[in-house]
Amino acid sequence: xxxxxxxxxxxxxxxxxxxxxxxxxxxxxxxxxxxxxxxxxxxxxxxxxxxxxxxxxxxxxxxxxxxxxxxxxxxxxxxxxxxxxxxxxxxxxxxxxxxxxxxxxxxxxxxxxxxxxxxxxxxxxxxxxxxxxxxxxxxxxxxxxxxxxxxxxxxxxxxxxxxxxxxxxxxxxxxxxxxxxxxxxxxxxxxxxxxxxxxxxxxxxxxxxxxxxxxxxxxxxxxxxxxxxxxxxxx
Numbered sequence: 001x002x003x004x005x006x007x008x009x010x011x012x013x014x015x016x017x018x019x020x021x022x023x024x025x026x027x028x029x030x031x032x033x034x035x036x037x038x039x040x041x042x043x044x045x046x047x048x049x050x051x052x053x054x055x056x057x058x059x060x061x062x063x064x065x066x067x068x069x070x071x072x073x074x075x076x077x078x079x080x081x082x083x084x085x086x087x088x089x090x091x092x093x094x095x096x097x098x099x100x101x102x103x104x105x106x107x108x109x110x111x112x113x114x115x116x117x118x119x120x121x122x123x124x125x126x127x128x129x130x131x132x133x134x135x136x137x138x139x140x141x142x143x144x145x146x147x148x149x150x151x152x153x154x155x156x157x158x159x160x161x162x163x164x165x166x167x168x169x170x171x172x173x174x175x176x177x178x179x180x181x182x183x184x185x186x187x188x189x190x191x192x193x194x195x196x197x198x199x200x201x202x203x204x205x206x207x208x209x210x211x212x213x214x215x216x217x218x219x220x221x222x223x224x225x226x227x228x229x230x231x232x233x234x235x
Contacts (some may be wrong), residue, residue, distance in 0.1 A: 017096065021089040028082040031075050038072040 015023075045065035052058040 017089055017093045021086055021093065022081050024086045024089065028079055030087065031079040031082065035075045035079060036069050038075065041068050042072070071193055 042065060045061055045068065048061050049058055052061060140161070
């Protein structure tokens with residue numbers, strides 16, 4: 001059968017965008033290297049033309065330089081064409097990657113939507129409302145319990161509020177009178193101790209009498225004590 005109809009040819013898979021881009025980039029780099037070598041050769045010819053006198057030798061150098069310059073222009077055209085192809089392939093690659101990302105995003109959104117729908121089936125709004133109502137009732141009961149436990153046992157129930165307000169007004173009036181009299185309430189003023197000297201009526205101590213004979217003032221040292229005579233110091 002294979003002899004009659006022939007065997008099926010196994011075709012190779014088409015190259016991917018990345019493979020084609022890499023191959024073209026390599027060709028572009030190779031052409032770029034050739035352009036750089038031609039630039040270096042042109043610089044040499046330029047220096048030779050400067051050093052050579054006008055004549056047949058200089059014209060021959062110029063002819064070689066023109067040939068190299070033409071090659072350079074040709075390679076530059078090929079390089080630009082290859083780089084344009086690479087740019088187009090990069091754009092196609094970016095578009096393909098964007099589509100892949102969009103497909104993955106849609107798949108993830110569909111999966112999340114399915115999970116949310118399944119979760120919403122287990123959660124009911126009415127159950128949440130009932131739970132909130134129960135919590136409010138529990139909080140009200142807790143507040144009532146706290147108020148009940150916080151009642152005071154020492155205050156009788158038959159105290160009139162008007163009597164309490166009257167006592168407070170009277171207390172404020174008394175405190176105001178004490179403050180106006182001395183500027184400071186009596187309970188904040190310092191205790192005044194009686195002056196014993198005034199009560200005993202003692203005479204004032206003598207001033208300037210040191211026991212020396214009248215009319216002769218006794219000398220004093222630097223500490224205010226009677227000075228020792230010099231004769232006693234000589235001994």
